[in-house]
Amino acid sequence: MNREEKETRFIERIKAGMKIEATDWMPDTYRKLLLKLIHMHGISEIMGALPEKEWVPKAPTLKRKLAIMAKVQDEMGHGQLLLRVAEDLAEPFGRTREDLVADVIHGRVKFHNVFHMEAPTWADAGVIGWLVDGAAIINQAALLHTSYGPYARVLKRICAEESFHMQHGESIILALAGGTDAQRKMLQDSLNRWWESLLFFFGPMEVTESAQQMIDYGIRTKTNEELRQQFFSKYVPRIRSLGLTIPDPNLSYNETTKRWSWTLPDWEKFRKIVRDNQGPKSQERLNLRRFAHEEQAWVREAMIRSRLKGSVVV
Amino acid sequence: MNQLSRGMDISDPIYQKALKDLLFQLADDELCIGHRDSEWLGLAPDIEEDVAFSSIAQDEVGHATFYYERLAEIGEQDSDTLAFGRGSHERRNACLTERENGDWAYSIVRHFFYDTFDALRLEALAKSSYPPLAEGVAKIQREERYHLLHMHLWFVRLCLAGGEARKRMETAIWKVWPDISGLFSWGAWxxxxxxxxxxxxxxLVLQQQWEERIRPVFAEAGIEWIEAMPEPVKKGRLGDHFPELNHLLGELSSVYALDPAARW
Incomplete structure (x- = not known):
């Protein structure tokens, strides 16, 4: 079978709803698109642990402390699962886990805009769980039908855990919304801080070339704007029911078109944050990752050496 | 169960005072070490270990919660107030558990030494005359067994690896050593x-048991035994602590302290 025939058969399999597996033949474009997507997803989970991690030592009750520890641990766990999937895809390119993790430190892979932002109060720990994870669930649930089998299976578990995170965030939010004036103000301020980032999180309105390719290959099935609309429909009523004000006076639902209209944030500002790592916390968090990965390379090297020596029986 | 037949008399004021002091030691130790463990979240040397270390942190804070709840049951305040609202002089943890994490070698050495001690302490409590304690300990022992296996593995392998790891482990052992004897104290009662x-x-026996368990691991790891074990500089079990505990408590309670009466 020549390359063209292979490619035709590949597309037929996808159209028939069959899953592609790690050991199957796949076009290079498919592999590269997938790898880029899953690599960024995995790294975003790992970088995403950092804003909330700031609140782990400060969680205000024993119950909250246990919950947020478990939540951040899940994010790291998702990062691990996704990087395992990415590792298999990266293998033909001669790239390893070490490379995939080091890429973020050297600016070779981007991570989601929301994880470049500040989380200065306890309310941010709640909003991240409730709305950032809420947005992530919408994104990830839409990927559950992706044509790549290993990704679909990992996403299934991730989505199940993310829904717990959403409930964890919601529980923090409900306590604050029903609390003192100071707690409610803390919550409103946090919503104001996160709103635009949440809109940007879903990506640009236009369907880019690579987004179209991903749709053609069945890697994704929905456009950015479809997902953003879904987010509005799910969360706007909930946010309003808590007595919170959404910081967009133009946000409204059109009964005839069944669509939400909203104010476009300064897209270029956010683009820069992600592309150039120029968000308020980008460098600080990259430094933490640098510490974890580069400054502790001695630990990983030592564990490989002592395994080779074979002197420890577990 | 006939509680009196096992020597328990909670109405005896001395029994109660001594028991409470012991429960504070247990709770404060586990809270401090669990808090320190959780500071590694997102920063461990590899992602698999990040996940593993967090499970350990959660177990430790879970155990602390268990002990604080037993205190609340016998007339102390609720568990959150006990965990978040007490000053450093009221804390009964051994100073080792309040120390900052330092590098990975320090964290592993400290944890391995602490877990070895904790396993022995739990054995000393397994037949306690206070049934709620004995029952809880049986469950906690099941979890601590895995912590100990995990830390033992790390300890030996990092020591045997030679090079930078070996040097860092030796430095960490010397740094941890002066804080060890403070673990064995049962406090004022x-x-x-x-x-x-x-x-x-x-x-005294606890310390001997600890040495008996650690000596062979030093041999396994090719580390020379350190004969002298100095008296602790600060007696944590009596409420005397290093400034590191104040920093820890400041961070631990920073949100809680905004409004201790609020529901968070």
Whole structure:
């Protein structure tokens, strides 16, 4: 079978709803698109642990402390699962886990805009769980039908855990919304801080070339704007029911078109944050990752050496 | 169960005081070490270990919660107030658990030494005359067994790896060593606790047992045994602590302290 025939058969399999597996033949474009997507997803989970991690030592009750520890641990766990999937895809390119993790430190892979932002109060720990994870669930649930089998299976578990995170965030939010004036103000301020980032999180309105390719290959099935609309429909009523004000006076639902209209944030500002790592916390968090990965390379090297020596029986 | 037949008399004010002091030691130790463990979240040397270390942190804070709840049951305030609202002089943790994490070698050495001690302490409590304690300990022992296996593995392998790891482990052992003897103290009420069979092992015996367990691991790891074990500089079990505990508590309670009466 020549390359063209292979490619035709590949597309037929996808159209028939069959899953592609790690050991199957796949076009290079498919592999590269997938790898880029899953690599960024995995790294975003790992970088995403950092804003909330700031609140782990400060969680205000024993119950909250246990919950947020478990939540951040899940994010790291998702990062691990996704990087395992990415590792298999990266293998033909001669790239390893070490490379995939080091890429973020050297600016070779981007991570989601929301994880470049500040989380200065306890309310941010709640909003991240409730709305950032809420947005992530919408994104990830839409990927559950992706044509790549290993990704679909990992996403299934991730989505199940993310829904717990959403409930964890919601529980923090409900306590604050029903609390003192100071707690409610803390919550409103946090919503104001996160709103635009949440809109940007879903990506640009236009369907880019690579987004179209991903749709053609069945890697994704929905456009950015479809997902953003879904987010509005799910969360706007909930946010309003808590007595919170959404910081967009133009946000409204059109009964005839069944669509939400909203104010476009300064897209270029956010683009820069992600592309150039120029968000308020980008460098600080990259430094933490640098510490974890580069400054502790001695630990990983030592564990490989002592395994080779074979002197420890577990 | 006939509680009196096991030597328990909670209405005896001395029994109660001694028991509470012991529960504070247990709770404060586990809270401090669990808090320190959780500081590694997102920063461990590899992602698999990040996940593993967090499970350990959660177990430790879970155990602390168990002990604080037992205190609340016998007339102390609710568990959150006990965990978040007490000053450093009221804390009964051994100073080792309040120390900052340092590097990975320090964290592993500290944890391995602490877990070895904790396993022995739990054995000393397994037949406690206070049934809620004995029952809880049985469950906690199941979890701690895995922590100990995990830390033992790390300890030996990092020591045997040679090179930078070996150097860092040696430095960490010397740094941890002066804080070790502070672990074994049962605080101000040791005699009363022994008489009333709340505990079944003296601090002296506990220390001997610890040395018996650690010596062979030093041999396995090719580390020379350190003969002298100095008296602790600060007696954590009596409420005397290093400034590191103040920093820890400041961070731990920073949100809680905004409004201790609020529901968070």
């Amino acid at each position: 040791e005699e009363e606790l022994l008489q009333r069979q709340v505990i079944h092992t003296s601090s």
